Amino acid sequence: MRLxxxxxxxxxxxxxxxxxxSAQSNSNYLRIAKLTIDSIKLEGYKEALKVHAETAIRVxxxxxxxxxxxEKEHPTHVSVFEIxxxxxxxxxxxxxxxxxxxxxxxxxxxxxxxxxxxxxIALKAKKxxxx
Amino acid sequence: MRLxxxxxxxxxxxxxxxxxxSAQSNSNYLRIAKLTIDSIKLEGYKEALKVHAETAIRVxxxxxxxxxxxEKEHPTHVSVFEIxxxxxxxxxxxxxxxxxxxxxxxxxxxxxxxxxxxxxIALKAKKxxxx
Numbered sequence: 458m459r460l461x462x463x464x465x466x467x468x469x470x471x472x473x474x475x476x477x478x479s480a481q482s483n484s485n486y487l488r489i490a491k492l493t494i495d496s497i498k499l500e501g502y503k504e505a506l507k508v509h510a511e512t513a514i515r516v517x518x519x520x521x522x523x524x525x526x527x528e529k530e531h532p533t534h535v536s537v538f539e540i541x542x543x544x545x546x547x548x549x550x551x552x553x554x555x556x557x558x559x560x561x562x563x564x565x566x567x568x569x570x571x572x573x574x575x576x577x578i579a580l581k582a583k584k585x586x587x588x
Numbered sequence: 589m590r591l592x593x594x595x596x597x598x599x600x601x602x603x604x605x606x607x608x609x610s611a612q613s614n615s616n617y618l619r620i621a622k623l624t625i626d627s628i629k630l631e632g633y634k635e636a637l638k639v640h641a642e643t644a645i646r647v648x649x650x651x652x653x654x655x656x657x658x659e660k661e662h663p664t665h666v667s668v669f670e671i672x673x674x675x676x677x678x679x680x681x682x683x684x685x686x687x688x689x690x691x692x693x694x695x696x697x698x699x700x701x702x703x704x705x706x707x708x709i710a711l712k713a714k715k716x717x718x719x
Binding site: 487489503506507510511513514518520521522523524525526527528529530532535536538540573574575576577578579580581582583 | 618620637644649651657659661667707710711714
């Protein structure tokens with residue numbers, strides 16, 4: 458009887474484990490983009506980023522969050538906190554017409570760009586914060 | 589007749605404007621905290637931050653979002669994207685027992701701390717991303 462239980466558990470595990478591994482590799486992809494913007498082009502840049510973020514969230518199922526801010530003390534320093542469903546969703550994102558249009562629009566506005574892959578410690582929110 | 593309109597508008601403005609100013613000063617307070625953690629105390633720090641973020645979001649009405657991440661390439665580099673209902677909510681937050689306990693717990697774990705006030709450009713999300 459105990460051996461039967463053991464065999465049942467092993468068979469169940471064989472079915473369950475691959476799905477767990479797949480879920481792991483399919484985890485959300487998080488990134489922080491840090492940009493420095495040309496000060497005389499800052500307003501144009503902010504408008505382009507706003508339009509881009511709104512479009513990406515609206516039309517792409519794999520773009521979960523784009524929170525873009527600038528530093529109060531250094532308004533040309535912009536950070537974007539980005540969450541994609543997974544790496545595939547990000548790779549899809551950077552080939553979309555709206556992303557390519559955004560990149561073309563801002564290419565002369567962005568002085569530096571640093572992309573930092575990040576891993577969640579805690580993602581806690583009261584409710585959706587979206588404007 | 590036109591003068592009556594003008595007077596009406598001025599009177600209405602007198603009632604409406606103070607509320608607008610109040611709404612402005614009551615806007616969400618956004619910040620990015622950047623920390624460097626002692627590498628041998630990293631796991632303890634992450635656990636303390638996780639517990640703290642969960643508690644703050646659960647018990648404080650004015651703490652809207654605490655998204656804490658570490659850099660994949662530099663795991664001791666931690667960023668927390670913070671949104672409070674307003675500055676008063678933040679000032680309340682830093683006097684709560686759970687915040688003071690968190691600060692006491694991590695005081696020997698944190699090597700550096702930089703607090704950066706930020707202003708939203710676009711806060712776009714598909715749905716609540718919370719773990």
